[in-house]
Amino acid sequence: MADDEITVAEREELLGRLESDPALAAELCDIRRIKDLLNYAYPLDGEPAGSRGFGGGVGFVRAAGVAALVAAAFVGGWSLARQDPFAEGFRLASVKSDPSRVLLYLGESDPAKFRATLEKARLLLERYRNQGTEVYVVTSAGGVDLLRKATSPVAGEIRALKERYASLHFVACNNTLFNLRKKGQPVKLVEEAEVAPSAVGFVVERLRKGWTYVAI
């Protein structure tokens, strides 16, 4: 089914089974995730640096650099910016930056970081209020605990901030939620949260549009 190698009748039968067979659904989902990861790791526009007779080599190096930086931040909690994200946040040099748009990334389940994230978002929205600032708090791995009803110690603060700033958004990574669900952990989110298929994809897509990225 994942490779489109079955007949229409077989597909219908399998679709019926997927409803009642979570293990089968998880298997299918895993295969699709692997396909996504492979396509992410081997982009069609990827070209070797210094390749003979191929155009766009610089583009590949740049894209790989972005992926590497973002991935490093996601995996290791690494941060380029600790103070003013507009001054020090990470953004693509090749893209015209839009300084009023900021991504705050959170990958750890740490209440102190939860509060630091909200405070940073509040400061940004307050300080640059007149510039139409837009802030996305993007969470994955342990960071989604910020937005899970069962784990968030700051649900009230999130609600208050969201009521005050319409241009503040909270995003949880669906890949992380999927894995939590597989482990039987509750994944109900606060009402202010949105879900993106992949936090990495979400961040990379916006970096390409000129957003500034800050890891907390």
Next chain:
Amino acid sequence: MIDFCISLTLKRRFREQRKRLFRMALAWTGDSMLADDLTQECLARAWEKRHHLQEAAKLEAWLFRILHNCWMEHLRRSRPTTGLDEVPPAEEDGPDQRLERLQLAQRVRGAVARLPLGQREVITLVDLEGCRYAEVAEILEIPLGTVMSRLSRARRALKAELLHLRLPEEERRPLLRRVK
């Protein structure tokens, strides 16, 4: 005149396939310079043999088959007595490599590189190129059943590696937690 037009069309179609051939060669070899060489060699050989192309609609599969043959010849030249599934995976556990493994794309490529060569070819043709199983069997000149078994083993191996990839924090956390 007609031959000239056909040649021009074919040349354009070859050019259009270049990136896809390179990507596939990179996934198979893990080495961008070698992948570049194989792509060049594949296209040159395909151009020489363009009159052997029976059906224009099957150009892509035909090119991938030539690419596979170029890769096999390269392996035979460098490892004359080594079987396909015996080609050792890339070693990558030095300090620099450990740093690289932290990077998402690198980690995926590392996992692909650790697959036996036969499995690597099958899963990349299916998942990157969207080839049908029958096409893969034709390209690699292996039975359909072998395509499916290699694909299944490759997916099992990648699943084991890649599902750990994004969850270093979660894996260390207890499954049960106190929730008020």
